[in-house]
Amino acid sequence: MFAISGRVIKGEGYGRKIGFPTVNLDRRDFLKLKKKPKFGIYAGKVILPTGRAFRAGLVIGPRDKKGLPKLEAHLLNFRGRTPARAKFIFKKFLRPFRKFSAEKALKTQIQKDLKKC
Ligand SMILES: Cc1cc2nc3c(=O)[nH]c(=O)nc-3n(C[C@H](O)[C@H](O)[C@H](O)COP(=O)(O)O)c2cc1C
DSSP, rough: OOOEEEEEEEESSSSHHTTTTOOEOTTTHHOOOSSOOEEEEEEEEEOOOSSEEEEEEEEEEETTSSSSSSEEEEEEOOOOOSSSEEEEEEEEEOOOOOOOHHHHHHHHHHHHHHHTT
């Protein structure tokens, strides 16, 4: 188990479009990690500045042009405004990140991942 805390940034809005909005952490927070975690999809928790905790599906990767991986989480049963900061707690590695040729297949896979969270 490991955790990453940081500033929340604006995502591309694609998660929301496919029905799984995500909270995105500043990618630079990845650089602060001493031990680099394995890229992929994890089950875990997200703690907000209010202290509220949500079970979540977490994503590390893939890398962008600068070489930094995306850090994002879909919080289960979360309704509300995007928080300013968040703490991601990565508990269980579920699978590697992979490319999907169809949006429907990606949505089905995300649903499966979230059941494990
Ligand atoms: C639990 C979970 C697993 C995901 N797994 C993949 C994946 O394997 N491949 C993929 O292309 N996108 C995957 N996604 C979706 C992408 O990360 C998607 O681009 C993202 O949610 C949208 O980011 P945005 O906030 O920048 O719009 C996953 C999302 C979640 C919440």
